């Protein structure tokens with residue numbers, strides 16, 4: 430279990446983390462989300478003992494990373510997949526890591542096969558594509574068969590097949606009882622995998638919730654209505670104060686009125702409905718809403734002059 434308690438990190442000019450508290454429990458995928466510059470990587474680096482917090486503590490299984498007797502057997506981390514010696518052969522890189530961490534050598538081939546790099550084990554790392562680097566980073570993270578996994582943006586550079594593979598792998602790792610913490614700024618992708626979503630902005634906790642609860646809390650943005658009497662129904666609903674738009678597929682998009690009221694009005698005028706469905710905001714909408722005041726590098730709309 431990863432526990433981050435009241436962590437603040439003040440760099441010279443930037444407060445990257447501000448009293449941040451959350452945990453990532455065993456058997457769960459915890460999605461760690463935030464816009465660019467929100468402090469995700471800094472948090473992961475604090476957990477991994479690479480950055481000292483100004484205040485607060487971050488522990489793995491109750492201990493600081495630096496106090497773990499065999500770190501790679503306890504925590505597997507993918508941070509910067511490119512921070513590697515490009516001249517080395519893939520297998521040699523992993524063998525070296527295994528030897529220096531007292532990990533049995535047979536794990537090297539196991540993890541290479543697991544990430545789909547078994548056939549390129551003899552290649553030099555610098556010949557790899559972005560996606561292959563990611564896979565190699567994941568192989569290194571899994572080498573020690575750790576109970577805690579930390580992945581920073583594991584989908585970087587992966588094609589759709591690779592993204593699906595990461596999604597399945599992450600799920601399997603959690604189902605085996607591991608605590609899996611995954612950072613991302615792709616809310617929809619995280620919602621497909623994570624059990625829990627921790628969302629930060631400008632270093633502060635904005636939301637710590639189950640994916641299920643967040644999905645259920647999405648506000649209804651409009652109601653889709655279908656009927657054989659579209660025009661009649663549209664005028665009835667407009668008269669009652671709703672905004673009604675006719676869609677090209679002959680359905681109506683109604684805003685400003687809930688399903689129950691629409692149903693009552695239709696029934697009161699003997700208009701038969703074939704569909705009446707609330708349309709909820711997308712998760713990306715919820716994410717943008719939550720982080721609206723925390724976006725640092727938002728850019729401007731329209732063409733640059």
Ligand SMILES: Nc1ncnc2c1ncn2[C@@H]1O[C@H](COP(=O)(O)OP(=O)(O)OP(=O)(O)O)[C@@H](O)[C@H]1O
Pocket residue numbers: 440441443444445463464465466467468469470471472614
């Ligand atoms: N070593 C450092 N020295 C000074 N400022 C830093 C340092 N590392 C990070 N920061 C600042 O801390 C803030 C958080 O950065 P961080 O990389 O943790 O964000 P992030 O959420 O991972 O962003 P991204 O999604 O863009 O990778 C940023 O404003 C960044 O510029």
